[in-house]
Amino acid sequence: MAHKPSIPKGTRDFSPAEIAKRNHILNTIKGQFQRFGFQPIETPSFENSETLLGKYGEEGDRLIFKILNSGDFISKVDDVTYSSKNSSSLAPKITDKALRYDLTVPFARYVVMHQNEIDFPFKRYQIQPVWRADRPQKGRFREFYQCDADVVGANSLLQEVEFIQLYDAVFTDLGLTGTTIKMNNRKVLSGIAEVIGAQHLLVDFTVALDKLDKIGEGKVKEEMLSKGISTAAIQKANPLFQMRGNAASQLEQLRELLEDSVIGLQGIQEMEEIISAVNTLGLRSAKLELDVTLARGLNYYTGAIFEVSAPEGVAMGSIGGGGRYDDLTGIFGLNDVSGVGISFGLDRIYLVLEELDLFPKSIGQSLQVLCLNFGTEEGLAALKLVSQMRTKGIKADMYPAATKVQKQFKYADKRNVPYVILLGAKELEENCYILKDMASGEQTTFKINDIPAFLLG
């Protein structure tokens, strides 16, 4: 018996209507990536396990999908391991490939492997699915696309400026005005950890701070305490939670707090330069904001960090994020290559555009003309007309069966077709066809070889 088919949890089928909307976003992002001089690369869906494992922390390793070795995989497991019947010891013996967990590590691997072919500075973009064995929930999937743009081999802060402009360009093009690009700098965070005497706990400090939006000031401080950061140190970091005012005034307060930290002051200066350049160049619809509590979880960031939030009133986590990392390719043996990059959250952007009703109405029109089918002879004549239209670039189709006219019209309605062509026995005899405007109901007769100019768009 046939099962009732299903798909694995956390995965999705995409219908034509959903793909049209997703492509609207993806093509906008891609278009701007290209205008900004980024070039596409693609990497394999699975990598050697050693490329991925150990790069995302312990939890990351757990969430990586591993691919079972082909053939008699179990024969390669030694008896000691086998008799342990322990999943963690067995897994590495029976899998040597794993599905991509993000695009950043494969990109670092790509840069190192192809360093002799690449013309540095290398501006690449990459839009591909990634997979994580996460617990699925609203807006979180086991298969989802990442859309990344990075520059490697360029130290200038104008890169950061360009990425802020890139966010602005994409969201403006999508009609999503009023986004906020929040910026901070890891050097400032390092500086703070330094002046409060918690330098050795920098990772714990940033991980806790990163949760401020979600769990609030009180719980962040509790977590810091539980990680061994002293009450006195937390007290000292207090200005962080109190910062108010515009960027200039916040930077002023920060400068006071960090006056004894070389790295902290360097971070402040970087932010000032970036903000000043962005102000000179201007943004079309986004707002750049300083957020000294912005931390971002990933440890490889070393300079500016970014996160984009949806327009006010839309409850949604960040719809993009990124930053500068100084030694990403070091894990694969290529040192001293600085990089900076950002990412767009396709699924969340989709939800925001849906909520604000920002998808263009024309998106659902995948077909311009549908020719009805009135039988074998008429059908062949119709297909000839349709062929001519297609050759001219018109998206045209003939209904594939000579069923009831009503059924064919219903199909035209569902496909949201603006024009329907009627070519029956009478028209065939008179060498003409009728074009019906589905919105107005108006019918116009054309000669069989006449294709109205307004269809050519």
Add this chain to the structure above:
Amino acid sequence: MAHKPSIPKGTRDFSPAEIAKRNHILNTIKGQFQRFGFQPIETPSFENSETLLGKYGEEGDRLIFKILNSGDFISKVDDVTYSSKNSSSLAPKITDKALRYDLTVPFARYVVMHQNEIDFPFKRYQIQPVWRADRPQKGRFREFYQCDADVVGANSLLQEVEFIQLYDAVFTDLGLTGTTIKMNNRKVLSGIAEVIGAQHLLVDFTVALDKLDKIGEGKVKEEMLSKGISTAAIQKANPLFQMRGNAASQLEQLRELLEDSVIGLQGIQEMEEIISAVNTLGLRSAKLELDVTLARGLNYYTGAIFEVSAPEGVAMGSIGGGGRYDDLTGIFGLNDVSGVGISFGLDRIYLVLEELDLFPKSIGQSLQVLCLNFGTEEGLAALKLVSQMRTKGIKADMYPAATKVQKQFKYADKRNVPYVILLGAKELEENCYILKDMASGEQTTFKINDIPAFLLG
């Protein structure tokens, strides 16, 4: 120590240059799919194992990549199975998902799962990667794209006619003239098996016949013999190997051979109808040819079958194939849905276009303008100019560091940029910039806010 990184065998990284070429092919295919009224769907990269296993024969099952269950996968294996230490018994206990092997079975699963949302007849296209644990060799990879278009829920032979036109349209658009679309019909093959008395060995008969191109007449006959098809039967099938002449004359010879087979004659009539319609409509650059030895390996075909071969002189297997199947969704419980579809072989088409030098020269130009970088102040002015150009849709970039001019020009050369902009201290002072045509060497001075119209293309 960092390993020298590598990627799994049979997989590929794609560089910007390769992606530009692949996209040229994919966009051409997609563009025609859309003109022909097909709508895109996407399915998850992995399916539940039960969806895939048993659908591709024993060899197929072996070649499917299985995904190890997450967490403590081994604890769910019963002791009896575990103590057998047998890979085939263990695999289904520790994997419940598997990577897509083709797009056809997931499509059938999609149609059945979404039958209540779909407006039949459903014309869908799908362009996604698939994975096979095959032995990698020239032109055969473990990860590769399939490009499929299918119609389900339509019986008319005009569908077959449209697919022939679709092949013609795509290959003509790609500049690949002189392709041959070979056609046969499974009903004709069934008829032959019937009249030679090998009806029960139809699958063995078609599988052997399918190899004619590769191993020649003698070996095909040997294989048939070894599968239990009698010498007398093979003798009777001899006309198959001797068919000569145009379609009409071949159909005549076939009609004689199959005069006692109802199904065989039906197949002949179908082919006649298709050929006649194609002749009426005409093809732009492809040639339709009858090939009674064309068998195609896949067992689900029941009517017309197609295979496209590259222009004469290019040694390459088929660059596309497809056919009609009458009950593909039956495996998932939805009966009596007829379908027909074709597929394009991206990797092989790529090799053919490369060999015939048919990729447009403009493909490598991902950047229209590169602005040189002469320092902080000049750089900011340059970035402002570049921003204005980008807003107008021009692909423009600034070299990210104020390094030696020679190095920057070298980069412009490598990126194949047609125009370079010079905006140094002198220009900054005079509120202008110099645009250099890299092909002619000509330099023109423009006012800082002037963007030449020829860049707007």
